[in-house]
Amino acid sequence: MRGTKLQQQTPDIGSSEDSARPARSRAWFLLGAGGLAVFLLGLGLTLFWGGPTQSPTTPASPPPITRTLQKGRTFVDALQAHGIRRDVAARIVQALRSHLDFRRLRPGESLEFHHDPAGTVTKVVYRQSPVDIVEAERQGEAWTASRRDVPVDRRVALVAGTLEGNLFDSMEALGEQAQLVLDFAEIFAWDFDFASDSQPGDRFRMLVEKVFTGEQFVRYGRVLVAEYESEGKTHTGIYFRDKDGGGYYTPAGESLRRSFLKSPLEFTRVTSRYSYGRRHPILGGVRPHLAVDYAAPHGTPVWAVADGTVEFVGWEGGNGNTVILRHRANFKTMYNHLSGFGKGIRAGAAVKQRQVIAYVGSTGLSTGPHLDYRVIKDGRFVNPLKETFLPGKPVSSASRPAFTETRDSLLGQLRSALAAHSPIDRTS
Known part of the structure; x- marks a missing residue:
């Protein structure tokens, strides 16, 4: 038909976008809902299973405990005082025996005890000085010992x-x-x-x-x-x-x-010297004193001044308890006013220089604790402080x-x- 214009029908864009919005909203909703479900599921599993697994923490060992050896107590006493059973203490002592002289332990020396987290003793460290350190360590039911190497x-x-x-x-x-x-x-x-x-x-x-x-x-x-x-x-x-x-x-x-020491005592004081005219403190009058008197506390150890043999031991009148030693080169030494005698000192016994033969006392005619020391050479008394004795071996x-x-x-x-x-x- 003339004059009639055919129109091309184009899509209505605005109407298309309006129809797409609900679809996108539904997609985002579904996506959010799915994520929430996953989160809640993970949270539930976490709460149910107690969270992610972790390696258990090893309990720390307690700090070591230090004690000191008490006077009159043995090493075993010190171990038992810390709660160590006697049989275990015996094994510790046995392990340490090759490294430690138990006869030389002194009060005040320290013991250090190490424990495992359960409180069981695992190591014992004994310190005699900053460089004299020995330790015993538990290996199962056994104990091993070693000496610590300290650089000096x-x-x-x-x-x-x-x-x-x-x-x-x-x-x-x-x-x-x-x-x-x-x-x-x-x-x-x-x-x-x-x-x-x-x-x-x-x-x-x-x-x-x-x-x-x-x-x-x-x-x-x-x-x-x-x-x-x-x-x-x-x-x-x-x-x-x-x-x-x-x-x-x-x-x-x-x-x-x-061959002879100059003195039978260590660091004492001479109170009376060798003399032919000394006033006797008890009997009175002027009498020979063919000895040297050393003042010393009661019980002070008395040494043999030289190697020799015990010739006499016992009571000797005014000299009280007496020891006489016979030495080489026709020398003898005499020790008087003693409180007691050393271990093994009897007639005929051999003695070594510096061996303890007796103890200072005040027996016999004595006014107080001291040692009356005499030297006899060729059957006659000589002055101990002036006598020249045999020399030692030269280079x-x-x-x-x-x-x-x-x-x-x-x-x-x-x-x-x-x-x-x-x-x-x-x-x-």
Whole structure:
């Protein structure tokens, strides 16, 4: 038909979008609902099964407990006091026996107990010093022991001073310990009697090894060279060791070790000397006193001054309890006013130098605890403080060059240290 225009019918876009919205909304709704369902399902499973599994935490062991060895208590007593059964304590002792001398334990030394989380003892650590440490550890029902390796170093130091009062007080004033006094006096025990011969103003000097772990002092090592100057005479001891052993010698190579000690007691005071005219404190009158009296506390150990044989032991009138020893070269020694006798001391028994033969007392005609000491030579009493006894073995001819080198080196170090008056440190 003319004039008639055919119109192309186009889609109604607006109407199409309106119809798509509900579809998209339903999709998002379904997607959200599905996610929520998954979340709730996971939450339910978590609550039901108790959450993700975790490795259980191992309980920590408690800190170690330290105790000290008490006076009069044994090592087993100390273990049992900590709750260790006697049979277990016996196994610990057996394990430690090859590393620890139970006869030398001292009160105050520490035991450290380690436990497992259940409270059972698993390790015992025993400390005698910062470097003397042994430990026993449980391996099932058995116990094994070992000695802990503690690194140490040795430093050579100068110790020198002037005698004021006595040797103990003088060295203590320098900050040194009693052990060094004993070691120093031991060097000259055959040559000098500190109880009777030392005087205020005497001078002492030595080079001694000191053992350290880190910066902590542990103990004294060996005295390498020592000198004691008294009344214008200098006594010198130089340590030297060869294939025959070690000992102290004079600069000439003579052994300081004699067949007789200068004194039968350690660090005591002479109260009466050898004399032909002393007023007797009990009987009165002037009488010979052919002995040296040493004042000492009751029960102080008395040494044999030399190897020998017991000739007499028992009561001897005014001398009280007495021991007489017979020695070589026709010498005898006599010890009076004793409180008791040493173990095994009987007529005919052999004794060694420094063996305890008796104890100081006040038996017989005595005014107080002391030792009356006498020396008999060829059947006659002689002055113990002035008698010259048999010398020891000198440095051998074969060892003389080595000794000379050692002597010159040590005396040179001592002189240099005295000049600088400062310690010599040498780490080895």
